[in-house]
Amino acid sequence: MELIEIKKDLFTMPEDYFLAHCISADAKMGAGIAVLFRKKFKLSSLQERATKNELEVGKCYKVDRVFNLITKSKYWHKPTYETLTAAVRSMKESCVNESISKLAMPEIGCGLDKLQWGRVKEILKEEFKDIPIEITVCRL
Template sequence: MSSQPEKPVNTDNIKAPEDSWRPNYVSGDLFSCPEDEALAHCISEDCRMGAGIAVMFKKKFEGVEELKGQKKLTGQCAVLKRDRRFVYYLITKKKAKQKPTYDSLTQSLEDMKSHCVVNGVTRISMPRIGCGMDELQWSTVSEKLEQVFKRTNISVTVYSLPEKEKKEKKEEKEETKVMKENMRRWKN
């Protein structure tokens, strides 16, 4: 044995075993993630973004015409560059009122991964994509994420609203629904 201290090993180029990739989970506001992390969410080809978290992306990052100009189809990923980050718009369906498939989601994730690799993106934050208004099952979506990203050095952080905020949003949605119904009755 040598009495000299061992040199530190550079682990930057060592890839983790395939079966060790997992998304990181955070309870909180997606938009509070570090400003140099990419963001991702799902939209339709028509770029409507009129409900759910898509409304917040539309308000915060604008660029609807820029997205439409990219002429991306279902299974592809449109991209905006905002300050120090890329914002990924996973095109998972043709029209806003339709539902995505796991195949269209997977294809759009693959397209996003390709952009990440080419542009050196190693960290992405996202909501539980496809599982809100699009009604996909998170257990299956998380498997798709793992399949797509397991051989990369790209980490994915998945944000969920704290239970209190989820409850408040649900109550707010119900209140709006009741108000609209009352207004409809009042007008008639």
């Protein structure tokens, strides 16, 4: 596993990168970078699943090339390091099963959700330590 931190617009990463971000199980995606993900990647299928209570905290749902990590139940809640870890673990399983070797993401859980990047980075390193993957963290 290689973790790279760069200054770059996440949405300008090459098409061979799968992108990741955190959302709530209600799939509102009405604030922060989630708004951009919703608009750029047409994530309405997630919103439909949310209305049927099909999205589970601690899981990751892939839509096209976007991993949507469910880290809290409602948009106004805050995630915990435990729910983030569970969602990252779910994403790792998908990466292994689908032979995905390139991920790009913002500092997940650290914007509006207020988690500390140092701890989140350690979670990523620990969860992905045993697989060949490049994780690029983009910040502007």
